[in-house]
Amino acid sequence: MDQLDVKISSDFLTAALLIPVECKNISFDNIMQFLAQKKIVYGVKEKNIHQMISEKKIGSYTIIASGKPVERGRPGKIQLLIDTSKIGKPKELKCGKVDHKNLGLIVNVKKGTPLARRIPSVRGSDGITVFGKTLPAPQENDVILRVGTGTEISVSDPNLLVASIDGYLRIAEDTIEVHSQKVINGDIDYATGNISLDGDLKVTGSIKAGFEVHISGSLVVYGCAEETIIKCGGSIQVRNGIAGSGSGLIECGGKLSAKFISNFTVNTDSDCTVYDDILHSSIISHGRVTAKNIVGGYVAAANGIRAKEIGNVSETKTIVDIDHKAMKQKQRSLVLSKLKESKAKLNTEKKILFDYLKNHMDQNGNIQDLDTFDEMKHSLLFLYINFCSLQKQISDLESSLTSPNCPIIKASVVYPNVVANLGNQKRLIKKVEKSVTYEMISDEAPCTKNDIRAISGGGK
Structure with missing residues (x-):
């Protein structure tokens, strides 16, 4: 048996036996005894040994033992449950073209929406050498499911991260967050595309012509709102004014304030406050409209209208309406x-x-x-x-x-060609009137000129 030779692989997982010519008649038991002397005890392939003896495999090495290799485990990972693959990509249209105004940069989520799942690490299986020694499986890296702003761990699953508020998704390094307010540093233009946001929005620049903003919360714009469409569930503040060419639209679920409004259509569920002029615009407010000057267009307010001047010296037709009940x-x-x-x-x-x-x-x-x-x-x-x-x-x-309060139109100066509508009564101003307040005595009475009165002031 001393003439037998065995080779061990460098990882100790394979043993190969060579039977020399002088041992061609060696028995199975002799070979097993030889392997025991060499302490090869794991993974012995008896079938291979019998085959070597029966087929007289002399002078070449045959694998007669195999160990068990280490099986690697699986490192832990965070699986994102929100599809972010389309962020920043122009929306594909049915005609095959793409819309560069819709880039999908904002991903909105509702409270309770599953955001990410922690998949814990799995330890691998230990290996065993042909000598029967254990080869320990390496420890796999695990991960932590971090709670960021606007998120929480699910009460029913410790490995599930959910949104704790309505808002938009933000992924910052190793943290997933949900924010109720989005800040855009600069303009809303081709760099941002149209904005659709579940939350509040602050824009440090302007909203450029042709782009749309749809948000559930409030909106603050430090610049201007150009020819655009804005639909907002909360209040709107445009610090440098709203200027269009006739097709711009704003729908506001709260109060609206702006430096000026020009050639725009505005519908607001509450007060509309304009610090300078309302020019050639259609304004419908379910609260009160306040402005420095109102020139041209149509301004209607359920709770009254107040302005320094209504109309102008050029006698531009201007309609002011406080049909409160309707x-x-x-x-x-x-x-x-x-x-x-x-x-x-x-x-x-x-x-x-x-x-x-x-x-x-x-x-x-x-x-x-x-x-x-x-x-x-x-x-x-x-x-x-x-x-x-x-x-x-x-x-x-x-x-x-059912409130007894009666809405009024109040102005320091009202110019000719201004039409004052108060319910089903109408008054056309034919000469300049100063320091006047118009009110409706009865919105149920038939239309007579006595039903509208100038409380103070007179003509010029």
């Missing part, structure tokens, strides 16, 4: 329509949730898929909050309809 009733009708739609959605989501519980809850009250259940709960809660908000709007509108 405006409030129209707004109430719109909100009632939204309330009906909201109630239908709420009932549908309730039924879906109840059906889900019926089919996914065991006898002990345990829910099979808590993540899906949490998402459905958050969706239902959002709809309920919206429904309650609409109910309050209806209540406020009905209170204002």
Whole structure:
């Protein structure tokens, strides 16, 4: 047996045996005894040894033992659950072209939205050499699911990160965040594309012509708003004015303030405050409109209009309207329509949730898929909050309809060719009037000139 030779691989995972010519009649037991002397005890391939003996494999090495190699584990990782692949890429249109104004730079999420999942590391399997010694598997790197601004760990899954607020997604190095306010340093133009945001927006530059802004919260613009479309659920502040050429549109769910408004259409659910002039614009406010001068266009306000001057010396036709009751009733009708739609959605989501519980809850009250259940709960809660908000709007509108307060139009100077509408009464100003206040005595009475009066002031 001393003539037998065995080679061991450098990783100690393979043993190869050579039978010399002088040992051609060696037995299986002799070979096994030889391997025991060499302390080769793991992974011995008896079939290979029998084959060497039966086929008289002389003078060449044959593998007769194999160890178990180390099996690497899996390092931990953070799996992002939000699709970010389209961020910064122009939207593809059905015609095959791309829209460079829609870059998808902002990803909006709702409270409770799953954002990321921690996939823990998995330790590998130890290896074993042909000598029976253990080869330890290396320790794999693990990861930590970090909680950032506007996020939290799911109560039902310690490895799931969810949004704790409504807002937009921000990924900063190793942290995922949700912010309710987005700051754009510069203009909204081709570099940013159109903006669609669930939250508040601050723009340090201007909103350039041709671009759109759709946000659920409030908007602050340090520059100007050019020929654009802005739809905002909260208040709007444009510090350097709003200037268009006739097709610009702003829909504001709160108060609006601007340095000036020129050639624009503005609809606001609350007050509209303009520090300089409103020029050739259509303004509809369900609150009060205040401006330095109002020249041209149509300005309607449910709670009154106040200006230093209305019209101008060129006698530009200017219409001011405080049809309080009609405006409030129209707004109430719109909100009632939204309330009906909201109630239908709420009932549908309730039924879906109840059906889900019926089919996914065991006898002990345990829910099979808590993540899906949490998402459905958050969706239902959002709809309920919206429904309650609409109910309050209806209540406020009905209170204002029964309020004894009478809206007025007040100005230091009113020029000829100004039309003052107060409900179903109309007054055309034919000569300059100073320090006047127009009010409607009765919005139910037939149209007579006595139903509109100038409380103070007179003609020139």
